Amino acid sequence: MQLKPLLLLASLTSFAAGAAPVVLKNVQGYGFDQQRQLVNFQTLVFDDETGQVLARGDSSVAATYPQAKVLDGKGQTLLPGLIDGHGHLLGLGEYLKQADLRGLTSEATSAAQVAAFARANPEQQWVIGRGWNQVLWDSKAFPAKKTLDEVLPDKPVYLVRIDAHAAWVNSKALALAGITKDTIDPPGGEIIRDERGEPTGVLIDNAMYLVQQKIPAPSTADKRAALQSAFSHLQALGITAVHDAGVSTELVSLYQQLQQEQALGVRVYPMLSAKDPALEQWFSKGIVDDPSDWLDIRSVKIYGDGALGSRGAALLADYSDQAGQRGLLVTQPDALTEIMRLTINAGYQANVHAIGDRANRLVLDRFELLATPEQRAAGRHRIEHAQIVSPQDIPRFKTLQVLPAMQAVHATSDMNMAGDRLGVSRLRGAYAWRTFVDQGSIIVGGSDFPVELANPFHGLHASVTRQDQQNQPVGGWLPEQRLTLIEALRSFTIDAAYGAFQEQSMGTLAPGSWADFILVDRDIFAIPPEQLWQTTTEQTWIHGKLRFSR
Template identity: 40%
Template sequence: MKKLLAIAAVTFLLWSCGGKQQADLIIHNATVYTVNDEFTVATAFAVKDGKFIGVGSDEDILKDFESDETINLEGAPVYPGLIDAHAHFYRYGLGLKNADLVGTKSFDEILEILQAHREKYPDDEWIVGRGWDQNDWENKEFPSKEKLDKLFPDVPVFISRVDGHAALANSSAMSQSEIFGNTKEVTGGKIYFDKDGKPTGLLVDNAMDLIGKYIPEQTRADQIEALIMAQQNCFAVGLTGVVDAGLEVSTIELIDSLNKSGELKMRLYAMVAPSEQSIDYFKKKGKIKTDYLNVRSFKVYGDGALGSRGANLLSDYSDDPGNSGFLLETEANYDELARTIYDMGFQMNTHCIGDRTDRVILDIYGKYLPEGNDLRWKIEHAQVVSKEDVPKFGKYNIIPSVQPTHATSDMYWAVERLGEDRVKTAYAYKDLLDQNGYIALGSDFPVEDINPMYGFHAAVARQDAENWPEGGWQAENKLSREEALRGMTIWVAYSNFEENEKGSIEVGKFADFIFTQKDMMKAPESELRNLKVTATYLNGQKVY
């Protein structure tokens, strides 16, 4: 019997050496942008157990592998699954049931949307909305609460600006907080008052917390629904990974539990909101790393946004003399936080919009990051950076994590805020890329649209949805298509310490990939924004 078993084993070995390897999926006759170091374009690959096991020519893959599922793409393009380097995945999901104010052209239009929203959800305790931008209105002044009070005298209303750094509340909402008390000034924030000294309802940055903390929390069922809805919307636009910028411990634990149950499959790199509680939690627990969740960083807020004039500038706003914005914390607090994060072995990722904020944070980073380090600390947004400070990214190996659609959304009014000279140092993605040879690209959704094709178009064309302006805005900072694709795949993976498992189509990596209707690398620039994803695969399984 033993002799027969030995003969059978030898026979199996001989057959397996000369036969084909079984795969779960084979893709061939495709245009496969591997995004490996050489940016090789293959034509076929094979997948087994959720990972790529072969990548190359049709001849080699079909010779070496066989599968019950073999797809001939007839030359269609394939790319690694796209990764958004900076977004608010959980917050986006929660907001899907709030009033959508994006693209409104006047405050009166907002009022109409809020009334319709109230009719749809009459039992909600609060009316919450997001997305207005006074820069899109004929009257570009900030709104005040009077019309909200008239329409909703007994229902609290809280509607935040598109950037999430300003909000308008009605009197009913303010009556639930301390804002009607003696509060006049807020560190790292601003309360607007009318000529009679009464609050207008407009709050900027940290002042938003005076009311925001009273909004009822979502139930666990609502939170789960939000995460699942966000996941499906991401898959539909080709996102297989998202960096979620600023999560609480309770949300991270919920996400981890949904990963383990199989309900949530989106790959998330979670930045932790740096409260005392969360820092203590991760000091004890350490980093979290699974196939779907990676927690090893903190998201720090340096300042506000340019659109709401909360970004901290080295000199005053060109359209608001006497105002240069503000930091959200003291410099000493940022320094202490950097030392704590460094000692924990975590990554520090700081929201920096204004040139003064970038300078302050870059210099603090420089105190803790030795030259040649591989700690991969990031500056999130890096929106306005003085020429003197740009080289610090290279000196300390700091990663710029930027959002190309911010440039094309802000280009209509950025010069008003910054002036003709200073605006040239803003949204300077090519200059930042040249420091280390890589840059991470994201969207900041829901601040911008979730669709990564909008970001790809903005990065390479520097144009809006109407393909304006001709030639691109500040075209010297355009990225090439290869740079933009790397910035949405392998360079994001690198910024998350995940370059060995995702971000390219290479043997041994997760089989996350997408098909598109037209080729991102060849289609006319004017068609890039509306380019459609036709299929999304995660672990070699079709999820869209």
């Protein structure tokens, strides 16, 4: 591996009077320069008052700071703090306190898990859970309300599918929502029905809201507690910043309160929800560019289609495993045009969820129509997920300067059903990281937690191997789309920072950037790639302060 030599640099302008330099020596450090080239170093110097990196280099750099506090890294590997470019903070905090159905292998086992959770939490009015995935079950079929009715007939149950684009509910929940065989499917949603037209208990995309709106809203105290749980969880995984995809004004206000209290546990780049009624008020005020980068507010999450696993991703042709089904547009085309136009013209970044090839084309068409070349260059607009893209549309991302914000773990999670849903030919444009990188697109990496586990080393592993954690399939799934480890690390550091206009201050550990870094238990560049997912974070530092230590 070729490493770009690092010149010994110090940011003298950041070393103000009263600064408190810290020298962290004896590390195997990796970072990037502003040309996105990998550099390595043995010593990192930072100011724990301003939170900035002062210098990095070999052991001799310490002599420049004779009064500094010296810490011994004991030979551990040091990496820039990892950035998750697409997650859901409040959803993660809530998920950590809900029934966890991830990885269960049958409908009956899932129902039994929910019943056990209900017995352990009798005070809860609703039984809420997440993570079921019928693709892992022998039946491969959507579940039924009857299975839940047998174990929990008297308490409403609401269980979100692993991709958050479908819900499984019992009869009690359907009754509270007033859903019957006569209920009309809402636009962008579907009530799954049996041969008699009766709701089966599965709701797709916008139909989920019919039940969701009946669930008692969490209090502000509940939300604060959930966020603190999420912050602690992420710090322990080495994540120092999150792009929070789709938040309300109410949640942004809570983030602002936490920032004032210096209680934000990670840096937050919130994408305002396109559904928020106060959105145009935000546009009238302009972007919020926080000099400390704890809370930059300048982007909007716009909703295009559903997800592949629930057959809600909008496709150009029928699903290969369900004739006549082409998915759902969560936002109808005219409304999509209008919200993208408003966002672009307000100078905000438009980050549009698009998974299917039809949804991706619709969004690209609108970026081409609505944004001038100058607006595209300045806006760094994004397509969130960009999972299934027609091969003829992939070059348009580069031409239109649209960033693909992609989650590597989705490929290894979806590989057991993507071929069934799409057929062989459409896989050529599916999860096509290598194709995007080779054309010069910058990939904003992330996990989409709590849809996937938040561990960023799972994403690095999936990027490099295209395998699950059992090293399957042999040779990797669609292995021609693998990334190198340097490319994968960029996607979780400097390239994710670029997707939030923060590459000058985050993701590199260059002098003058924020001292956000982690120490891990192994040198990720010296181990077999199949072991990457096993990497453990030992310490997490944000803004020059130790936030987590194992």
